[in-house]
Amino acid sequence: MKAWIEKYFAVVQMTWIQTLEYKANAIVGTFAIFSGLLIEFLIWRQVFQTQNITELRGFTFNGLMAYIFLCMIVGQLKSSWATSIEMIDSIRTGELNKYLIRPISFFTYHFMMFIGHNSLFYIVYISVLILFPIFLPGWAFHTMFHILGFAVALLISIYLSYAIYFCMVCFAFWFGEVRALVIAYNVSNIVLSGQIIPLRLFPEYVREIIYYTPLQFLVDFPVSIATGNLPMHLWLPKMGLAICWCIVVSVIGRIIYRSGIRVYGGFGA
Amino acid sequence: MEFKANFLGGLFVDIIFYGIQFFFFSVIYSYVDALGVFTREDVIIFLIITFLSDTVYMFFFSGNLFNLNRWMVRGDLDFILLKPVPSQFMVSFRFVKSYAIISLFILIAMLFMLLASYRQPIGLLNVLIFIVSFLFGQILWYSVEFIISSSCFWFKNFSVAGWLSHEIMKFATRPDSIYTGLLRKVLFSFIPMILIASLPTRMLIYGPDMQYLFGQLLITTIFLMSARLVWKRGLIRYESASS
Numbered sequence: 001m002k003a004w005i006e007k008y009f010a011v012v013q014m015t016w017i018q019t020l021e022y023k024a025n026a027i028v029g030t031f032a033i034f035s036g037l038l039i040e041f042l043i044w045r046q047v048f049q050t051q052n053i054t055e056l057r058g059f060t061f062n063g064l065m066a067y068i069f070l071c072m073i074v075g076q077l078k079s080s081w082a083t084s085i086e087m088i089d090s091i092r093t094g095e096l097n098k099y100l101i102r103p104i105s106f107f108t109y110h111f112m113m114f115i116g117h118n119s120l121f122y123i124v125y126i127s128v129l130i131l132f133p134i135f136l137p138g139w140a141f142h143t144m145f146h147i148l149g150f151a152v153a154l155l156i157s158i159y160l161s162y163a164i165y166f167c168m169v170c171f172a173f174w175f176g177e178v179r180a181l182v183i184a185y186n187v188s189n190i191v192l193s194g195q196i197i198p199l200r201l202f203p204e205y206v207r208e209i210i211y212y213t214p215l216q217f218l219v220d221f222p223v224s225i226a227t228g229n230l231p232m233h234l235w236l237p238k239m240g241l242a243i244c245w246c247i248v249v250s251v252i253g254r255i256i257y258r259s260g261i262r263v264y265g266g267f268g269a
Numbered sequence: 270m271e272f273k274a275n276f277l278g279g280l281f282v283d284i285i286f287y288g289i290q291f292f293f294f295s296v297i298y299s300y301v302d303a304l305g306v307f308t309r310e311d312v313i314i315f316l317i318i319t320f321l322s323d324t325v326y327m328f329f330f331s332g333n334l335f336n337l338n339r340w341m342v343r344g345d346l347d348f349i350l351l352k353p354v355p356s357q358f359m360v361s362f363r364f365v366k367s368y369a370i371i372s373l374f375i376l377i378a379m380l381f382m383l384l385a386s387y388r389q390p391i392g393l394l395n396v397l398i399f400i401v402s403f404l405f406g407q408i409l410w411y412s413v414e415f416i417i418s419s420s421c422f423w424f425k426n427f428s429v430a431g432w433l434s435h436e437i438m439k440f441a442t443r444p445d446s447i448y449t450g451l452l453r454k455v456l457f458s459f460i461p462m463i464l465i466a467s468l469p470t471r472m473l474i475y476g477p478d479m480q481y482l483f484g485q486l487l488i489t490t491i492f493l494m495s496a497r498l499v500w501k502r503g504l505i506r507y508e509s510a511s512s
Contacts, residue, residue, distance in 0.1 A: 028429045032436045042447040180278025185286040
């Protein structure tokens with residue numbers, strides 16, 4: 001176990017050093033969050049002003065903005081589409097061979113790389129999250145339990161999101177070009193996981209469909225905990241369900257990967 | 270056309286992207302009747318025009334400008350500079366994304382259908398001015414993207430240029446009526462995102478506005494000349510591969 005941790009921690013460290021070379025990523029990422037928030041702010045301000053309302057399905061305007069702000073941060077932290085594109089290329093070009101002949105897991109190696117690549121984002125956004133209750137008290141993170149619950153839900157979200165991407169990546173064993181699938185999922189995920197509009201504001205029938213999928217645990221779940229929109233007694237059952245989804249998606253990914261390896265030709269190696 | 274999976278994949282992504290944008294606005298408009306002057310019907314036309322802009326841009330430029338940083342870092346730009354063709358033209362128009370043609374036809378057909386069923390008749394003059402304004406918008410988009418992409422000459426490796434452009438372009442994908450005050454002025458001038466799709470939409474459905482059109486022409490000319498200047502300055506700094 002110790003060797004396993006040391007091996008993969010070395011991957012995180014290596015990627016971390018590489019990431020520090022490209023600080024522009026974190027700057028553009030932060031710009032993305034604030035520009036996105038500004039657009040959402042303007043749209044929803046107009047909705048609230050035009051309708052002359054103070055609350056929309058339980059959201060005050062400030063509450064909605066806090067929710068969307070956190071959603072954007074979580075959405076960026078869990079999105080591993082860039083790593084997924086690299087994995088697809090590994091399969092297409094035959095680079096995967098090096099993982100097959102070495103005592104290293106393709107899944108875990110890239111997961112650690114993803115964590116390493118995102119490490120700069122984690123530092124920047126965690127700083128923002130720490131400042132959040134100081135500058136905007138009462139909008140989110142009401143108690144220490146909310147911080148803890150958010151952290152756990154965020155970890156689940158990051159893993160679940162990566163596992164879903166991995167399932168899609170593995171289709172590259174059969175179809176060379178699956179980047180479109182990953183990008184399409186990424187584009188739809190931005191809206192359907194509640195990243196720019198809370199799930200609670202979706203039409204009833206769409207929400208019901210989403211609640212049958214793991215999408216609700218990617219963004220809406222951690223943010224609902226942080227903002228106090230989800231009652232505490234529902235945290236554990238929901239976390240249990242989210243962990244079940246993690247297991248199911250991981251098993252599906254493993255099955256697809258094993259089947260894929262059998263048809264893998266190692267071309268381009 | 271050799272890469273059919275790429276072709277179908279690109280089309281698939283476009284369909285999902287359009288569907289998601291429609292869904293986003295359908296949720297917004299389930300709570301409000303209009304965003305400023307833009308009613309639900311107007312916003313659908315605005316979205317189609319935004320998609321048209323995106324598709325035209327994808328067809329001509331995205332396969333080129335997106336790669337500029339890579340060409341510079343790997344030294345592939347040398348081969349382009351050696352050719353007896355204006356280098357800016359070559360890096361801007363070298364490749365096309367063929368799948369965009371299908372989207373283009375579908376979107377034009379959709380726009381015609383929407384205009385035919387619009388609550389008031391759309392005059393021919395509106396359409397003609399719209400086409401001019403739309404072209405200005407495209408040139409403007411190209412110029413902004415080109416300037417951002419060319420910044421790799423100064424940053425040495427600016428791999429996030431595409432992401433940065435995408436984030437700035439997000440302002441163009443929302444109707445201009447949501448922008449007010451100083452931000453509106455900035456989006457009309459220094460970061461002229463409103464001029465890309467929102468202004469052509471206004472010309473089409475609310476009628477020509479010569480003041481807006483000449484303003485758009487002026488801003489487009491300034492940005493196009495800036496793009497040319499940035500490219501020339503950038504080439505002076507260029508030190509070939511691994512620069």
